[in-house]
Amino acid sequence: MDGSTMSRGLLRVLTCGSVDDGKSTLIGRLLYDSQMIMEDTLAAITRDSRKHGTVGEEVDLALLVDGLEAERQQGITIDVAYRFFTTPRRSFIVADCPGHEQYTRNMATGASNSELAIILVDARKGLLTQTRRHSYICSLLGIRHVVLAVNKIDLVNFDQQVFDRIVGEYATFAAGFGFHTMVPIPVSGRFGDNVSTRSGNTPWYRGETLLEHLESVSVEEELTQIPFRFPVQWVNRPNQDFRGFSGTVASGAVAVGENIVVAASGVSSHVTRILGPAGDQERASAGESITICLADEVDVARGDVLAPIADRPAVADQFAAHLLWMDEEAMLPGRQYMMRVGNVWTSASVTSIKHRVDVATLDHQSATRLSLNEIGLCNLSTAQRVAMDPYAQNRLTGAFILVDRFTNRTAGCGMINFALRRATNVHHEHFLVDKAARATALRQKPMLLWFTGLSGSGKSTVAKLVEQALHRAGRHTYSLDGDNLRHGLNRDLGFTDQDRVENIRRVGEVAKLMVDAGLIVLASFISPFRAERQMVREMLGEREFLEVFVDTPIEICMQRDVKGLYAKAKRGEIANFTGVTSPYEPPEAADLVLDGSGPAADALAQQVLDMIERRMADG
Amino acid sequence: MQPVQTHSLSPHLRRLEAEGIAIIRETAASFRNPVLLYSIGKDSSVVLHLAMKAFAPGRIPFPLLHIATGWDFRDMLEFRDRRAAELGARLIVHTNPDGLARGIGPLTHGSQVHMDVMGTQALKQALDIGGYDAALGGARRDEEKARAKERVFSHRAPGHVWEPRGQRPELWGLYNTRIAPGETMRVFPISNWTEFDVWDYIAAEQIPVVPLYFAAERPVLRRGGALIMRDDDRMPLNEGEQIENMWVRFRTMGDWPLTGAHESRAQTMEEVLEELRLSRVSERHGRLIDNDQEASMERKKREGYF
Numbered sequence: 001m002d003g004s005t006m007s008r009g010l011l012r013v014l015t016c017g018s019v020d021d022g023k024s025t026l027i028g029r030l031l032y033d034s035q036m037i038m039e040d041t042l043a044a045i046t047r048d049s050r051k052h053g054t055v056g057e058e059v060d061l062a063l064l065v066d067g068l069e070a071e072r073q074q075g076i077t078i079d080v081a082y083r084f085f086t087t088p089r090r091s092f093i094v095a096d097c098p099g100h101e102q103y104t105r106n107m108a109t110g111a112s113n114s115e116l117a118i119i120l121v122d123a124r125k126g127l128l129t130q131t132r133r134h135s136y137i138c139s140l141l142g143i144r145h146v147v148l149a150v151n152k153i154d155l156v157n158f159d160q161q162v163f164d165r166i167v168g169e170y171a172t173f174a175a176g177f178g179f180h181t182m183v184p185i186p187v188s189g190r191f192g193d194n195v196s197t198r199s200g201n202t203p204w205y206r207g208e209t210l211l212e213h214l215e216s217v218s219v220e221e222e223l224t225q226i227p228f229r230f231p232v233q234w235v236n237r238p239n240q241d242f243r244g245f246s247g248t249v250a251s252g253a254v255a256v257g258e259n260i261v262v263a264a265s266g267v268s269s270h271v272t273r274i275l276g277p278a279g280d281q282e283r284a285s286a287g288e289s290i291t292i293c294l295a296d297e298v299d300v301a302r303g304d305v306l307a308p309i310a311d312r313p314a315v316a317d318q319f320a321a322h323l324l325w326m327d328e329e330a331m332l333p334g335r336q337y338m339m340r341v342g343n344v345w346t347s348a349s350v351t352s353i354k355h356r357v358d359v360a361t362l363d364h365q366s367a368t369r370l371s372l373n374e375i376g377l378c379n380l381s382t383a384q385r386v387a388m389d390p391y392a393q394n395r396l397t398g399a400f401i402l403v404d405r406f407t408n409r410t411a412g413c414g415m416i417n418f419a420l421r422r423a424t425n426v427h428h429e430h431f432l433v434d435k436a437a438r439a440t441a442l443r444q445k446p447m448l449l450w451f452t453g454l455s456g457s458g459k460s461t462v463a464k465l466v467e468q469a470l471h472r473a474g475r476h477t478y479s480l481d482g483d484n485l486r487h488g489l490n491r492d493l494g495f496t497d498q499d500r501v502e503n504i505r506r507v508g509e510v511a512k513l514m515v516d517a518g519l520i521v522l523a524s525f526i527s528p529f530r531a532e533r534q535m536v537r538e539m540l541g542e543r544e545f546l547e548v549f550v551d552t553p554i555e556i557c558m559q560r561d562v563k564g565l566y567a568k569a570k571r572g573e574i575a576n577f578t579g580v581t582s583p584y585e586p587p588e589a590a591d592l593v594l595d596g597s598g599p600a601a602d603a604l605a606q607q608v609l610d611m612i613e614r615r616m617a618d619g
Numbered sequence: 620m621q622p623v624q625t626h627s628l629s630p631h632l633r634r635l636e637a638e639g640i641a642i643i644r645e646t647a648a649s650f651r652n653p654v655l656l657y658s659i660g661k662d663s664s665v666v667l668h669l670a671m672k673a674f675a676p677g678r679i680p681f682p683l684l685h686i687a688t689g690w691d692f693r694d695m696l697e698f699r700d701r702r703a704a705e706l707g708a709r710l711i712v713h714t715n716p717d718g719l720a721r722g723i724g725p726l727t728h729g730s731q732v733h734m735d736v737m738g739t740q741a742l743k744q745a746l747d748i749g750g751y752d753a754a755l756g757g758a759r760r761d762e763e764k765a766r767a768k769e770r771v772f773s774h775r776a777p778g779h780v781w782e783p784r785g786q787r788p789e790l791w792g793l794y795n796t797r798i799a800p801g802e803t804m805r806v807f808p809i810s811n812w813t814e815f816d817v818w819d820y821i822a823a824e825q826i827p828v829v830p831l832y833f834a835a836e837r838p839v840l841r842r843g844g845a846l847i848m849r850d851d852d853r854m855p856l857n858e859g860e861q862i863e864n865m866w867v868r869f870r871t872m873g874d875w876p877l878t879g880a881h882e883s884r885a886q887t888m889e890e891v892l893e894e895l896r897l898s899r900v901s902e903r904h905g906r907l908i909d910n911d912q913e914a915s916m917e918r919k920k921r922e923g924y925f
Contacts, residue, residue: 009630080788081767082760084813091631093811105788112790234644238677246673248641248792277636277672288633289640289673302648326788340793343648399791408797410787 011214014095014110014143016134017120022151026120026189027083027096028061030211033196034085061189080110089215103130104137104359104373105326108413111141112399115219118147118210123156123186126166129360132173136359139177140322140375140415142395145219146174148184149210154191158201178392181217185210223286227311228252228260229389229397231342232304236291244275244291245300247343250396252308253285254292262298263305263313263387269294303344305387305397313387313397316419321391322357323350323378325370327404327411332369332498334505336535337411339382341400346384347538348402353378368498370412379420383538391415406530438518442476445616446515448540449608451524452533452587453550454579455565456557458596458604459524462550465605467522470612478514480507480523495576501532508536515544520612528584546615548608549587552596554579628823635812636820639669641792642771642808643755647673647680649796650753650804654746657683657710659695660872661817661828662757664702666808668826670755671706682709684745684754688737689714690725690874692850698829711749715741725876726854733874743779746803753804761813771810777801815895822888832891834868834883845879 017023083094095110097103111117117138121131138146148170156162167184174182185194186202187210193199196211208216233247254260254271261268273293274281284290292306300306307313325331331350339348356367356376370376391398402412439446449466451459463479470477482503486493490506493499504527514521527533537545557579558566569577576582587593592611594604628636643666646653655670657663670679685699703710715723718736725733746754760766772794774785787795798804809817821828839846840860846867847854854876856862867880868891885891 010634082811083767084761084811086813086815091813091816109788109790233641234648236674236677238674242676246644248637275675277633277640287637289637289644291675338797340795345797396791399793401790401793401795403795403797408795408799410790410795413788413790413793 010091010093011116011217011219012093012095012114013214014097014107014114014117014138015120016097016107016117016138017130017151021120021122022189023096023120025061026118026149026151026187026195027094029189029192029195030094031083031085032061033192033211034087080106087211087215092214104133104324104375107134107137108141108324108326111138111143112395112413114143116145116147116214116217117143118149120149120151121166121170123150123152123162123166127169127173131170132362133359135174135177136357136362139174139179140324142391142415144178144180145217146179146182147210147213148182150184150186151189153186153193153202154188158186158193158199160202160204163205183207183213183217185213223251224253226251226394228254228306228308229313229394230254230260230292230306231397232300232302232306233343234302235300242293243297244273244293245304245306246289246291248289249284249286250342251286251394253283254306255283259309260292260294260306261309261312262300263307264315264385265299265304267298268309269296269298271295303342303386305342307387313389314419315385315387317382317385318351318379318420319388320354320377320379320417320420321400321414322375322417323370323380323402323412323414324375325372325412327409328372329404329411330369330371330497331402331412332501333378334498334501334535335529335531336405336538337402338405339380339400339402341386341388342397344384344386346382346386347405348380348382349535350378351381368496377417378414380414388416388419390418392417405534435516435518438516442518444475444518444520446518446520447544447546447612447615448511448515448521448523448536449546449548449612450527450533450536451522451548451550452527452590453552453596454554454557454584455526455577456560456562457550457552458594458601459526459550461601462548462594462604462608463522463524465602466608466612469605469609470520475520476518477520477522480511480514480521480525482507482525485510495574495582497529497576497582500528504529504532504536508532508539511536512539515540526578526584528578528582530585530587533587546591546611547587548611549590549593550596550604551586551593556597629819632816632820632823635809635816636669636672638811639666639808640673642794642806643670643673645794645796646753646755646804646806646808649794652749652751653681653753653755653806654684654711654749654751655679655681656742656754656756657685657699658757658872659685659691659699659829660757661821661832662759662809664757664826664828665812665817665820666755666757667702667706667708668824669808679706679708681755682711682749684711684713684749684751686738686741686745687712687714688733688741688874689719690733690737690876692829692831692848692872692875692878694831695829695872698827702827711745713741713745713748715744724853725874730877734877746779751803752798753806755806755808757809758807759812759814759817760810769807769810771807772796773805773807774798775803775805779803815892818888818892818895822892829872831869831872833887834866834885834890836864837867837880838862839865839867839880846881847878848875848880850875 015023015027081096083096085092095114097106097110119134150163150166163186186205187194193201194209196209198209229250229252231247231250232245236244236246256271256274259268259270271292272295274284275291276284276288305313333350333353336347336349339346353367354377355364356374358365359375367376389397398416400414401410404411451463453459460481467477467479490503493503507523507525511521511523561567568574569580578584594607674680715737723733723736758766760769770786770789776782776785837848839848840862866882866884868883868885869878869880883894885894
């Protein structure tokens with residue numbers, strides 16, 4: 001290869017549009033014109049064109065990239081397919097997101113990894129709602145370079161006025177999106193006009209062809225100009241003589257001899273060595289995977305972020321972010337998720353949704369949850385303090401994903417707006433008399449017994465017997481009951497999923513205070529979701545939380561129907577009734593499972609008492 | 620060992636190299652017991668090379684696993700053992716003992732049965748025996764349409780099953796590496812490389828590859844439109860077939876009865892690159908197993924084939 005080859009390196013491109021806009025044909029055209037299509041492949045699609053094609057005797061270039069139709073029919077969700085092509089001047093990875101239903105989610109995935117977006121508009125139809133949606137998501141995900149490809153220009157007789165009108169409208173509408181370049185090009189994917197060769201049909205267009213623009217556009221963000229960030233991925237310690245921190249430089253640059261600080265701990269040192277893929281190097285900048293050695297034996301682990309002393313990231317456990325929800329199970333505020341930011345995994349929850357964004361109109365709406373493909377501005381809280389930058393300043397240290405704790409699905413992705421100061425100013429107050437002192441005075445080990453099960457399973461009955469026995473034995477106890485709390489502390493809550501989550505969160509907090517006071521607390525709540533029971537377990541800690549699953553088949557609960565609730569639910573008089581119209585997720589690893597279908601209540605209570613005794617004896 | 624000094628890697632290759640190294644480190648950091656699937660071909664040779672760089676000056680913190688089918692080119696096995704010894708890597712070789720006992724082979728049972736029993740099933744056995752929770756491999760997205768949407772971290776349900784619904788969106792470099800007990804992950808550090816990138820990188824980094832990739836005079840026979848190199852005498856000649864000595868090389872590695880050669884005089888890295896630049900046929904053209912059935916890759920992937 002000669003010197004000019006690949007001088008511009010790699011460009012990652014996202015294509016936005018639906019099949020109707022001719023997206024597949026345009027991508028197929030790019031691949032075809034850049035001679036990336038091999039003879040055997042071309043022979044196959046020529047054959048297929050006769051069979052399935054939509055363009056008569058011509059070769060249907062869309063078939064080069066489609067091939068996904070069969071899978072869509074099988075119900076397979078495809079989020080992003082990647083295509084590769086190379087010209088003598090540059091190489092390209094095209095992220096192609098097919099399908100309509102999962103569009104927001106898919107586009108976000110493609111956009112997160114792209115530097116430039118081609119937004120397709122059908123010249124006959126002009127700007128559509130989806131054009132706005134695509135542009136907004138590109139903007140939100142931080143894409144700064146856009147090509148407005150006004151496609152099917154042949155079908156409007158290569159009319160300049162049509163083109164100018166669309167471009168004018170788009171420029172007005174996209175003014176606030178922060179695009180650094182916005183290049184409109186009249187193209188025909190089917191016939192190739194202005195794709196790789198200048199079209200004789202559009203003499204009024206004097207700009208670059210699509211391919212010329214892709215080859216020449218400079219997207220080298222100021223990634224190397226913004227402050228140095230190095231999320232540590234792996235501690236390399238093969239022997240006593242070597243200790244290095246491996247990772248990829250997220251932004252900025254670093255050189256041997258420079259001072260750095262570990263963001264979370266504030267401990268500083270200086271760089272003594274940088275090992276790159278080819279051995280020692282003097283400096284390294286954004287995108288390089290390297291290993292850094294420091295002068296001092298500082299405490300650094302995976303997840304830590306190294307930064308310049310004078311220009312550190314925020315370190316916080318509360319922050320505001322745009323959250324895009326990707327899971328079929330809706331996001332509920334208060335529910336705990338696993339969050340990955342940089343190389344840190346920590347648990348996190350949304351504390352409030354400030355508003356939801358209507359992706360089509362960009363209007364703000366109030367919301368109590370985020371469903372699949374919805375976007376909201378939220379406040380989040382994490383279990384651990386993490387280093388972060390605003391996404392607008394740094395795409396790599398300002399992004400995070402949320403993962404469902406039970407299914408491990410990637411449930412949401414977020415772009416951090418700013419760290420909340422609040423978190424840094426509210427500290428825990430420490431008192432002279434603490435839990436241990438109170439527990440000693442009461443001569444018992446405080447704990448929370450959490451009874452979960454369907455309505456009518458016998459939770460409260462067993463809990464009452466247990467409390468009675470404990471009280472007789474001189475223990476200090478308190479019972480928290482769902483119905484009672486809903487008359488007071490939780491009277492503002494209903495039975496929707498998000499209210500159930502908040503209900504359990506409050507009960508957890510109250511129980512925690514009571515355990516702190518030294519009591520043995522018995523809580524009887526249907527608490528249908530694993531996630532919330534897990535949340536309470538984590539609030540209290542493993543040693544003080546005992547989950548008792550009263551496992552009674554729903555048929556028996558219905559037969560008993562002490563409160564007549566099942567009958568009402570079946571008549572449709574109660575919405576969201578657990579086991580009937582709302583799910584119950586049984587515990588996977590309860591500390592005790594009681595068979596609620598057979599033994600008498602006092603026998604079940606004895607099993608609980610035995611477990612408490614064992615726990616008390618545990619030291 | 621000291622990595623080879625790179626000379627003039629293009630910005631494009633440097634970026635792919637950095638990405639590959641990061642993915643390999645991520646695998647080592649996130650999984651309890653990873654393994655590198657070493658198929659001895661050019662792609663897994665690149666992955667191996669990246670792994671050495673990822674952990675230098677230390678050693679690769681996981682073993683290499685080769686699934687031997689009993690029909691591997693002899694040159695491949697020789698190369699494998701030499702490389703493993705040179706690198707001081709821990710090499711595990713597994714062959715499906717049931718298949719071996721039943722005498723499964725491509726000539727007697729057809730390529731589908733052979734690849735399923737000696738390839739796919741053998742791989743699952745080996746992963747289960749080793750208790751590996753992540754397996755690094757050299758698959759690339761440009762190899763085939765069905766791979767274009769494959770994840771970098773590809774989730775496998777218990778039993779190594781690829782379920783479309785279990786695949787996770789991959790945003791930024793924030794891979795979701797969390798798995799439940801019994802689940803595993805396949806990891807593809809060179810997903811974004813093309814065949815040309817692989818050769819370009821092998822040339823620039825002087826990575827040793829199996830000699831079969833370079834042209835030489837070899838004994839071949841023509842069968843089913845392909846040039847088959849008879850690597851031992853287990854393949855009887857049909858009527859009218861004869862062994863010719865021809866100048867050929869291979870574009871992919873596999874079991875010798877299933878891998879077609881093509882006529883070539885490309886004896887050096889530069890000549891191979893030049894041939895690729897001019898080539899108008901896709902890489903998989905020479906693989907006899909892919910043509911077995913429509914959408915065969917997709918089906919194989921579901922079953923656990925790489």
